[in-house]
Amino acid sequence: MEMHYVLPDHENLDKITYIYNPSGDLTVSSFITPAYCTFCKSQIDGFFIYNSSSSDEVSTIECNHCGKTIYLVDDEQSPVDVYMSSSDQMDGVEMEKSRKFNKVPIIHKDIYFLNEAMLERVQERTNINFFEAQEIELSNLIKRVCGNTKISFEDLSEKDLGLHPLFPNLPPLVNKWLHLLKKIECI
Numbered sequence: 370m371e372m373h374y375v376l377p378d379h380e381n382l383d384k385i386t387y388i389y390n391p392s393g394d395l396t397v398s399s400f401i402t403p404a405y406c407t408f409c410k411s412q413i414d415g416f417f418i419y420n421s422s423s424s425d426e427v428s429t430i431e432c433n434h435c436g437k438t439i440y441l442v443d444d445e446q447s448p449v450d451v452y453m454s455s456s457d458q459m460d461g462v463e464m465e466k467s468r469k470f471n472k473v474p475i476i477h478k479d480i481y482f483l484n485e486a487m488l489e490r491v492q493e494r495t496n497i498n499f500f501e502a503q504e505i506e507l508s509n510l511i512k513r514v515c516g517n518t519k520i521s522f523e524d525l526s527e528k529d530l531g532l533h534p535l536f537p538n539l540p541p542l543v544n545k546w547l548h549l550l551k552k553i554e555c556i
Contacts, residue, residue: 383542385507387483389500395485397478399450402441403536407455407471409435412536417441419451442472451475473535480536481543482550483507490555494518507542511549518553525549532556 384400402419405412411434419441428441430453440454454472478484488499495517505513515522525548527541539547550556 383508383540385477385481385540385542386504387499387507387510388504389502391502393500395478395483395488397450397481397483399477399481401540402451402475402477403480403539404430404439404441405453405473405475405535406432406434406437406439407453407473408432408437408439411435412538413439414538416540450477480533481507481539482532482547482556487550487555491550491553494553494555507546511542511546514549514553520549520552525552 386398388396388398399419401416403412404415404417409432411432413430414433417430430439430441431437432439437455440452440456442452442454443450452472452474456472491497491514492499495514497513497517511525512522514520515525522545525545527544528548529538529544530547530551531537532547533539547556
């Protein structure tokens with residue numbers, strides 16, 4: 370299955386959900402994902418539709434920089450959301466011993482700065498409890514923090530800050546989140 374580029378005005382570009390369940394697991398569900406070429410070591414331009422509902426699904430993306438095919442592999446057995454790989458095989462035992470491949474894990478909660486450590490920092494600054502069972506869209510999470518800190522949601526920039534070493538370009542809503550984190554001195 371070939372991945373399709375998401376246009377900037379795509380209706381689900383900002384569909385990112387923060388989920389914290391009673392067992393203490395924190396996940397980030399994202400309708401789209403950035404992509405990384407394991408050959409030329411560059412972020413592939415744009416964002417790609419990603420649906421994590423199926424296990425061991427393999428999709429392909431062609432790198433706009435070097436033209437190589439990159440595989441997006443969803444491994445339900447792994448804590449990683451998805452892997453970008455130079456091979457469609459994730460199990461090294463199944464591969465030829467002489468053939469090497471690179472894989473880059475994509476963990477949305479870390480790339481989007483929505484992991485436990487960051488939320489603990491935000492909680493210290495805002496007194497908002499992020500660790501009670503909840504499912505909340507990122508836009509609502511940002512608005513909640515903005516309301517608590519008297520920062521205007523509309524005034525937050527969508528400009529990339531380039532904070533992640535592999536993914537300097539992130540979705541606009543994630544950039545709003547990062548600019549908010551910067552304003553409340555969490556990054």
